[in-house]
Amino acid sequence: MAKQLGFYFDATACIGCRACQVACKDKNDLVVGQTWRQVVEVSGGSWTAQENGTWATTAFAYYVSLGCQHCEKPSCVEVCPTGAMTKRADGIVVVNAEQCIGCRYCEWACPYGSPQFNEAKGVMTKCNFCEDYVAQGKKPACVDACVMRALDIGELADLRVKYGSVAQIDPLPAANLTRPSIVLTPHAKSSTHGDVKKLALDKGGMK
Amino acid sequence: MNVREWALITFTILAQMSVGSFIVLGIVHYFTAKKSGEKQADELSDRALLAIGPVLALGMAASLLHLGNPLNAYKAVTNLGTSWLSREIFFGVLFAVAGAVFAVMQWKKIATFQIRNLVAILAAVIGVALVYSMAMVYMMPTRPSWNMLTTPVSFFATTLLLGVLAMGAAFVANYWYVQSKNPGCASEQCVLLRDSLRWFAVASIVLLGFQFVLLPLWVALMAGPATASAAMLVGEFGVVFALRLAFVFLGAGVARHLFVPRGVESGARKSDGHGRVLGVRARPCR
Numbered sequence: 001m002a003k004q005l006g007f008y009f010d011a012t013a014c015i016g017c018r019a020c021q022v023a024c025k026d027k028n029d030l031v032v033g034q035t036w037r038q039v040v041e042v043s044g045g046s047w048t049a050q051e052n053g054t055w056a057t058t059a060f061a062y063y064v065s066l067g068c069q070h071c072e073k074p075s076c077v078e079v080c081p082t083g084a085m086t087k088r089a090d091g092i093v094v095v096n097a098e099q100c101i102g103c104r105y106c107e108w109a110c111p112y113g114s115p116q117f118n119e120a121k122g123v124m125t126k127c128n129f130c131e132d133y134v135a136q137g138k139k140p141a142c143v144d145a146c147v148m149r150a151l152d153i154g155e156l157a158d159l160r161v162k163y164g165s166v167a168q169i170d171p172l173p174a175a176n177l178t179r180p181s182i183v184l185t186p187h188a189k190s191s192t193h194g195d196v197k198k199l200a201l202d203k204g205g206m207k
Numbered sequence: 208m209n210v211r212e213w214a215l216i217t218f219t220i221l222a223q224m225s226v227g228s229f230i231v232l233g234i235v236h237y238f239t240a241k242k243s244g245e246k247q248a249d250e251l252s253d254r255a256l257l258a259i260g261p262v263l264a265l266g267m268a269a270s271l272l273h274l275g276n277p278l279n280a281y282k283a284v285t286n287l288g289t290s291w292l293s294r295e296i297f298f299g300v301l302f303a304v305a306g307a308v309f310a311v312m313q314w315k316k317i318a319t320f321q322i323r324n325l326v327a328i329l330a331a332v333i334g335v336a337l338v339y340s341m342a343m344v345y346m347m348p349t350r351p352s353w354n355m356l357t358t359p360v361s362f363f364a365t366t367l368l369l370g371v372l373a374m375g376a377a378f379v380a381n382y383w384y385v386q387s388k389n390p391g392c393a394s395e396q397c398v399l400l401r402d403s404l405r406w407f408a409v410a411s412i413v414l415l416g417f418q419f420v421l422l423p424l425w426v427a428l429m430a431g432p433a434t435a436s437a438a439m440l441v442g443e444f445g446v447v448f449a450l451r452l453a454f455v456f457l458g459a460g461v462a463r464h465l466f467v468p469r470g471v472e473s474g475a476r477k478s479d480g481h482g483r484v485l486g487v488r489a490r491p492c493r
Contacts, residue, residue, distance in 0.1 A: 075347065075348075077289075078290065079290050079291070079347070080290060081282075081286050081290045081292040081296065082282040082283055082286060083282075083285050083286045084282075099279065100275075100276060100279065101275070101276050101280055101283055102274050102275020102276040102279075103273065103274055103275075103283070103292065104275070105290075105292050105344070108347070108350065109347050109349055109350075110349065119275075121275075122276040123275055123276055124275075177348050
């Protein structure tokens with residue numbers, strides 16, 4: 001089986017502190033408007049009146065922290081007209097700024113909002129799995145910053161052996177669209193509709 | 208209102224207009240040649256043919272403004288294997304070349320009528336491939352509200368509609384020009400121009416009507432896989448969407464009023480037989 005690196009995320013552990021998001025922004029020196037790693041909040045449930053005058057609730061909230069999924073079938077690579085977006089032998093999806101024409105087609109094609117446009121440079125940018133850190137045997141900035149140890153990386157096949165193969169919980173789109181290289185431990189209230197929608201990104205007020 | 212994509216919209220509209228114009232003009236030429244001969248058909252369409260090139264060139268220039276890094280634009284055709292955007296640019300350039308070759312051949316009357324016809328048909332087929340590629344750019348499983356049959360259907364409907372309207376404008380201009388040189392023109396050219404305009408009007412009304420059906424159908428289709436998008440359309444973009452429907456309706460009315468002479472409406476109700484061409488009272492010639 002081909003080598004494929006991937007992220008692991010534990011929705012039962014994440015407290016939504018966004019340390020991963022900030023660490024990513026710091027390490028990669030991202031400009032305002034860009035967050036390669038994004039933490040989204042999912043909430044739901046309702047309140048029902050009981051016969052004894054009290055209220056019962058099913059309210060819940062959990063967080064999902066997402067970088068690029070470095071998909072096995074990346075739609076950004078497929079649609080890129082110049083071949084600037086490529087999938088490396090280790091499975092990491094990278095964008096070559098020299099080749100990029102800034103048409104933003106990958107931005108349309110990706111259901112995770114991973115490729116992000118840099119207005120000043122006129123080209124696309126995206127999570128590169130902290131390839132420099134990984135090459136030195138270190139872990140990406142987001143993983144090391146997590147206070148709850150909700151994030152990890154590894155060989156996708158190993159992650160699946162260790163944590164299972166869930167790759168689709170709300171608010172993520174159906175996993176069969178792009179086959180994301182991510183393994184998730186779902187929150188107890190996570191549903192797995194795979195309803196494709198643009199992630200309503202709540203960046204916690206951070207830009 | 209979202210104005211970020213204006214360059215892309217300009218490109219899409221102008222490219223569709225040039226392909227539609229080329230096809231519509233070809234159809235007009237074909238029927239005119241059958242009816243009145245090759246010479247009359249050439250005279251009818253040659254001036255309008257020259258207007259198509261600049262439209263496409265303008266559209267392609269606009270497409271460059273969409274890019275963040277236009278200096279790299281030439282690299283856009285390097286992923287023909289999987290990217291519809293690459294194919295779109297490829298067929299766009301190919302259509303421009305084929306169209307230009309045909310326009311020069313037609314203008315200078317190079318080669319025989321049959322050979323020119325073949326080149327025209329080839330250019331038209333490339334044009335159809337261009338519009339198909341443009342539609343396929345939006346056909347992505349990750350964008351369910353675009354990934355529907357209504358996308359390519361509406362792209363082709365718009366192509367024909369813009370073609371009919373652009374050629375209508377070109378023929379009206381030509382008609383005015385001919386009238387100014389020869390007031391009350393009763394030559395066969397004037398008759399052909401008026402007849403073509405009448406057909407353009409009918410075709411545009413039919414196509415506008417078709418779009419009027421297509422828009423609600425699209426919303427209905429979205430209800431399944433793209434509920435969120437459908438909700439946005441009636442909520443956030445509701446006013447724009449309603450305006451679009453209203454303009455489609457209004458467009459059909461204006462086209463009918465301007466181009467379809469009253470006498471054509473009903474044979475029983477005899478009018479004076481004068482057709483109206485954009486406010487110019489045309490005298491009956493037959």
